[in-house]
Amino acid sequence: MxxxxxxxxxxxxxxxxxxxxxxxxxxxxxxxxxxxxxxxxDLVQEAFAKAYRFWDKFELGSNCRAWLFKIMTNIFxxxxxxxxxxxxxxxxxxxxxxxxxxxxxxxxMTENPEQTLFSKLFDxxxxxxxxxxxDDFRLVAVLSFLEGFSYQEIAEIAxxxxxxxxxxxxxxxxxxxxxxxxxxxxxxYIKEKAK
Amino acid sequence: xxxxxxxxLLYDIIDKEASEIDAKEVQEHLESCRDCFKIYRIETSVQExxxxxxxxxxxxxxxxSLKDKIIVRLDRIDNEASPGQPPRSFGLVAxxxxxAACLVILIGAASIATDxxxxxxxxxxxxxxxxxxxxxxxxxPTFELSPSYLDLDFSNLGYEQGFVLVNSSKEQICGVxxxxxxxxxxxxxxxxxxxxxGEYSIPEDxxxxxxxLDGKTFFNHRCHDxxxxxxxxxNAVIIAASxxxxxxxxxxxxxxxxxxxxxxxx
Numbered sequence: 230m231x232x233x234x235x236x237x238x239x240x241x242x243x244x245x246x247x248x249x250x251x252x253x254x255x256x257x258x259x260x261x262x263x264x265x266x267x268x269x270x271d272l273v274q275e276a277f278a279k280a281y282r283f284w285d286k287f288e289l290g291s292n293c294r295a296w297l298f299k300i301m302t303n304i305f306x307x308x309x310x311x312x313x314x315x316x317x318x319x320x321x322x323x324x325x326x327x328x329x330x331x332x333x334x335x336x337x338m339t340e341n342p343e344q345t346l347f348s349k350l351f352d353x354x355x356x357x358x359x360x361x362x363x364d365d366f367r368l369v370a371v372l373s374f375l376e377g378f379s380y381q382e383i384a385e386i387a388x389x390x391x392x393x394x395x396x397x398x399x400x401x402x403x404x405x406x407x408x409x410x411x412x413x414x415x416x417x418y419i420k421e422k423a424k
Numbered sequence: 425x426x427x428x429x430x431x432x433l434l435y436d437i438i439d440k441e442a443s444e445i446d447a448k449e450v451q452e453h454l455e456s457c458r459d460c461f462k463i464y465r466i467e468t469s470v471q472e473x474x475x476x477x478x479x480x481x482x483x484x485x486x487x488x489s490l491k492d493k494i495i496v497r498l499d500r501i502d503n504e505a506s507p508g509q510p511p512r513s514f515g516l517v518a519x520x521x522x523x524a525a526c527l528v529i530l531i532g533a534a535s536i537a538t539d540x541x542x543x544x545x546x547x548x549x550x551x552x553x554x555x556x557x558x559x560x561x562x563x564x565p566t567f568e569l570s571p572s573y574l575d576l577d578f579s580n581l582g583y584e585q586g587f588v589l590v591n592s593s594k595e596q597i598c599g600v601x602x603x604x605x606x607x608x609x610x611x612x613x614x615x616x617x618x619x620x621x622g623e624y625s626i627p628e629d630x631x632x633x634x635x636x637l638d639g640k641t642f643f644n645h646r647c648h649d650x651x652x653x654x655x656x657x658x659n660a661v662i663i664a665a666s667x668x669x670x671x672x673x674x675x676x677x678x679x680x681x682x683x684x685x686x687x688x689x690x
Contacts, residue, residue: 237502244498252494253487261478270490278497303548306555307650355477365556373439374475380441388552399435406470 233285244284247293248277254294254376255301261371262305264360272309276301295378299386302368306387350409350418358408366401369394425453430460437464438471546627549597551650554615554665557591557606578605578616582675585609600624607676616676617663624661626654640677653677 235243255276259269280287280300287296362370368387372378378386383394430453436442437450454461578589586609595604600623605616626643635642643654653664653673664676 241498241502249491249494252491256487256490257479266486270486270493273490274494274497277494278501281498281501303552306552307548350473350477352477355474359474359478371478374471375478380439388549389556393556395435398439402435402471405474 233289235285240281240284243289244281247287247289248280248284248297251294251297252277255297258298258371258375259301259305261356261359261375262364262368263309268309272301272305275304275308279304292382295382295386298372298376298378302372302386303388305368350413354409354412358405358412361408362401362404366397366404369397370401370405373398425449427453427457427460430454430457431463434464434467438468546598547645547650547652550615550617550652550663550665553595553597553604553617554613554650554667557604557615558613558667578603578618578678581605581616581678582607582609582614585675587612587614587675598624612666612668614673614676615665617665618660621656621659621661626656626661637674642677 252273255273256269259272259276260266263269263272276297280297283300287293359367359370369383369389372383372386373380380391380394380398383389383398384391387394389397430450433442433446433450437447442450454464578592581587581589587607588609589605590608591606593604595602597604597617600619602617602619602624605618607614607616635644640655640657645652645654651666651668651673653676655662655677657678662677664673666673
């Protein structure tokens with residue numbers, strides 16, 4: 230890992246041009262990870278401070294966005310991740326693959342039942358469902374769904390094996406779908422399939 | 425392509441990770457299979473829906489003030505780095521308990537840059553690897569690692585505290601291939617990493633935190649909420665890790681007396 234030699238003025242100028250423009254993206258991900266505005270702001274600030282200290286290690290021309298997300302993810306895992314186990318986690322394996330399909334296909338609805346479901350759900354319902362995911366699943370889900378990182382990029386950012394990224398993403402999806410469906414049933418938006 | 429193949433590729437297709445050939449074959453299958461087509465349709469629209477909803481509505485008004493705060497942080501870092509200013513010590517833990525003995529460890533105040541560097545390069549990957557196994561339940565142990573990986577026996581570590589070896593695997597950590605053994609009792613998970621000492625050396629600045637016990641020399645480090653204990657035995661560097669900071673990692677340090685038999689790992 231060869232450090233580039235930079236004087237202070239160049240370093241600052243490069244950093245403001247290359248790294249700072251990614252603040253919006255880092256913040257929206259931080260909000261979904263940390264779940265509240267104040268922690269999200271702290272997380273982004275810590276990430277930028279750390280990135281700035283390491284700026285001479287950053288290879289100019291390589292993927293700055295992924296590099297910044299890796300730094301922020303590291304801080305999140307080490308300092309913000311809650312130690313308590315989410316109550317959702319225990320039940321993941323009970324959810325079938327294609328859960329939503331199984332539910333919707335049997336509900337008394339028309340050609341596109343999913344459209345009926347979506348039209349009833351609000352942004353906040355979806356955000357809450359994401360926030361309810363256990364940290365490990367939420368991290369990969371946010372990096373994929375919100376930021377559009379590829380499996381390989383997520384593996385590098387979160388320091389995970391490719392297979393682990395895929396399985397966490399898969400389980401995260403199942404959990405999300407179940408929550409959204411249960412929520413819709415509870416609020417009477419759709420009827421549960423007869424058992 | 426049959427239904428099972430098509431459904432296995434479902435999320436690869438949705439996430440645009442499938443190869444062109446796979447994507448084409450799935451497409452052909454969907455044209456002739458109404459059931460799979462429905463599943464794909466629902467899953468795709470759920471995905472689009474979720475992605476569109478979590479993005480929210482445009483930039484938030486807090487962003488300008490956040491940018492100002494970041495600029496202030498950068499200014500502060502620039503000032504710290506100027507010559508003539510003494511380096512600020514970066515919150516290292518200065519005391520720890522090991523076994524029954526209470527030992528005071530002196531930690532030199534290293535420069536900020538070095539602290540960050542070693543956090544990032546030497547310690548954080550180990551802590552992350554431990555975190556990754558920490559929350560898992562281990563109903564079904566899987567053992568991926570060949571027991572002959574290192575000439576040491578790991579299976580009995582922590583036995584007196586009720587720990588059992590629940591998993592082991594090989595992982596790339598800190599740029600080195602390491603064995604990662606996972607131990608669990610009713611409450612806690614402990615990771616033990618091992619690497620040939622020729623490939624991974626204990627970071628030099630760790631020597632600040634040296635202590636000796638029963639003729640063995642240990643190096644300790646606290647990496648955020650993960651506790652790491654380094655030592656060298658035989659031809660290996662052994663690193664024990666736990667997220668429980670009040671917990672004694674000493675039983676997870678194998679000695680030369682523990683000899684490997686090739687049957688000691690299932």
